[in-house]
Amino acid sequence: MPVEVRLPTQLRPLAGGATSVTASEGTVAAVFADLSARYPGISEQLVDESGALRKFVNVYRNDDDIRYLDQLDTKLTDGDVVSILPAVAGG
Amino acid sequence: MAFVAPTLRLTEDQYRAIVGHCYDGLPNEACGLLIGPVASGEPSGAVSKVRPCRNEDASALTYRIDGRDQIAAMRAAEARGEEIVGCWHSHTHTDAYPSATDVAQAAWYPEWVYVLVSLRDGDPVLRAYRIRDGDVAECQVAVS
Numbered sequence: 001m002p003v004e005v006r007l008p009t010q011l012r013p014l015a016g017g018a019t020s021v022t023a024s025e026g027t028v029a030a031v032f033a034d035l036s037a038r039y040p041g042i043s044e045q046l047v048d049e050s051g052a053l054r055k056f057v058n059v060y061r062n063d064d065d066i067r068y069l070d071q072l073d074t075k076l077t078d079g080d081v082v083s084i085l086p087a088v089a090g091g
Numbered sequence: 092m093a094f095v096a097p098t099l100r101l102t103e104d105q106y107r108a109i110v111g112h113c114y115d116g117l118p119n120e121a122c123g124l125l126i127g128p129v130a131s132g133e134p135s136g137a138v139s140k141v142r143p144c145r146n147e148d149a150s151a152l153t154y155r156i157d158g159r160d161q162i163a164a165m166r167a168a169e170a171r172g173e174e175i176v177g178c179w180h181s182h183t184h185t186d187a188y189p190s191a192t193d194v195a196q197a198a199w200y201p202e203w204v205y206v207l208v209s210l211r212d213g214d215p216v217l218r219a220y221r222i223r224d225g226d227v228a229e230c231q232v233a234v235s
Contacts, residue, residue: 008199010199056155056196056199058158058161058162060158060162063162063163063166064159065158065159065162067158068159083162083165085158085161085162085165086199086200087155087156087158087161087199088122088124088155088156088161088178088196088199088200089148089153089154089155089156089192089196090153090154090180090189090190090192090193090196090197091152091153091154091190091191091192091193
């Protein structure tokens with residue numbers, strides 16, 4: 001069973017309208033690279049030019065924020081669910 | 092205005108929970124999420140749960156809802172067959188009106204109702220808005 005990646009509304013058009021897509025297990029970074037190869041434009045929304053997670057993007061492995069795990073190096077195994085949520089922020 | 096600005100309906104307890112949480116957060120901005128039913132993708136203005144969250148920025152000028160609180164609120168909403176329908180945050184020294192930063196960030200959740208609580212004056216001022224494509228429309232607030 002692969003990894004499920006749940007997409008926020010704004011990214012779904014880049015994945016043909018899908019609410020979630022599957023990817024092979026690995027790190028979060030590897031999953032993003034995998035998605036980018038299949039759905040051009042997605043990766044740019046998630047990581048910046050230096051490869052770091054964008055500031056206002058929250059990524060979860062199951063219910064855990066990856067910033068409190070190993071960030072983009074967080075390992076994903078079969079059956080894990082990755083949720084991508086834009087942060088709620090302002091001034 | 093091409094989008095619906097529903098009347099935000101809060102119970103007295105919900106209103107007190109939001110405003111109280113804003114005072115508890117001083118001197119920093121406080122923030123939280125609203126859970127409620129969604130019909131046809133548009134908010135109805137009904138709120139079933141208010142979820143106070145931590146301000147990750149711990150700042151008097153900005154807020155970011157703690158990512159862990161955000162996913163917990165989303166799961167709680169899913170368990171009720173509902174969704175996150177809005178958020179609130181306080182302005183400690185300015186009006187209860189969305190800042191330029193608030194308007195820019197709202198692009199991610201254009202379907203939400205945004206509640207602003209100003210603590211600038213003696214009495215708190217709570218107002219609500221829809222924010223879409225950079226446009227701001229005020230929602231009426233009914234507390235009962």
